[in-house]
Amino acid sequence: MRLTHVIVATIVLAAPATAQGLRGPDEFKIIEDQSERSKALFNEMAKVITSPRCMNCHPVGDLPLQGDEMRPHNPPVVRWDESGFGPPGLHCSSCHGAENAEFASGGGSIPGHQPWHLPPVSMGWIGLSVGEICEQLKDPERNGNLTLADIAEHNATDGLVGWAWNPGKGRTPAPGTQAIFGELTESWIETGAACPS
Ligand code: HEC
Numbered sequence: 001m002r003l004t005h006v007i008v009a010t011i012v013l014a015a016p017a018t019a020q021g022l023r024g025p026d027e028f029k030i031i032e033d034q035s036e037r038s039k040a041l042f043n044e045m046a047k048v049i050t051s052p053r054c055m056n057c058h059p060v061g062d063l064p065l066q067g068d069e070m071r072p073h074n075p076p077v078v079r080w081d082e083s084g085f086g087p088p089g090l091h092c093s094s095c096h097g098a099e100n101a102e103f104a105s106g107g108g109s110i111p112g113h114q115p116w117h118l119p120p121v122s123m124g125w126i127g128l129s130v131g132e133i134c135e136q137l138k139d140p141e142r143n144g145n146l147t148l149a150d151i152a153e154h155n156a157t158d159g160l161v162g163w164a165w166n167p168g169k170g171r172t173p174a175p176g177t178q179a180i181f182g183e184l185t186e187s188w189i190e191t192g193a194a195c196p197s
């Protein structure tokens with residue numbers, strides 16, 4: 001009992017990098033088994049990945065989703081082809097600009113960041129388990145031929161990823177910060193990029 005309390009206190013003190021519901025990689029050093037630590041790190045990353053901010057843009061079908069409740073995109077739009085920019089004449093950028101734009105009526109906003117578009121179907125996550133998403137991320141045949149180092153870089157620096165922490169009025173940001181998410185990804189890879197089952 002006592003020991004548990006000491007451990008909990010240590011975790012809290014040693015975790016300056018934790019923010020808004022996302023724990024930094026240092027909090028996982030207590031897990032000695034490398035593979036178990038790696039899985040735990042991915043489960044923490046999954047708090048970001050499975051947030052509506054990421055999932056809405058990573059559908060398995062042709063239709064993006066909207067809002068915290070992940071409703072179908074209104075007005076209806078489709079990816080059109082693998083490049084994911086929508087049909088000629090109604091590209092995503094017809095409505096999605098370089099910045100979030102508040103509705104004139106107040107209330108909400110149209111998200112904005114360039115180049116706003118859907119990833120290929122192979123990178124769709126909705127309906128997949130956390131373990132399945134993990135396997136997708138690691139698979140060059142489905143991840144756009146990225147190395148693990150590329151994935152770490154993408155998570156730490158990509159602008160569409162970063163938009164999730166600045167999503168505009170009417171949307172809940174992804175948990176934590178992009179910096180912590182990037183650090184978690186790096187530690188997950190350093191510990192062998194193991195996937196939870
Ligand atoms: C506006 C749409 C959009 C949003 C929002 C978005 N993504 Fe993506 N994502 C893409 C596109 C498009 C690609 C394909 C690669 C590219 O063109 O950059 C991609 C690719 C990826 C990849 C690499 C390929 C793979 O294996 O899936 C990762 C990792 C990723 N996104 C993570 C995220 C995370 C994490 C979030 C939320 C924090 C997020 N994305 C939010 C559009 C989006």
Ligand code: HEC
Nearest residue numbers: 053056057064065066067077078085086092095110117118
């Ligand atoms: C005709 C205008 C229009 C077009 C074209 C359009 N969108 Fe949207 N989109 C909107 C509006 C408006 C919203 C905000 C709705 C709201 O939140 O009430 C939105 C919201 C979204 C969201 C929700 C983000 C979130 O997490 O809440 C995603 C994802 C999205 N659009 C992706 C796309 C993609 C990808 C394309 C191109 C294939 C596209 N949109 C084309 C008008 C458009």
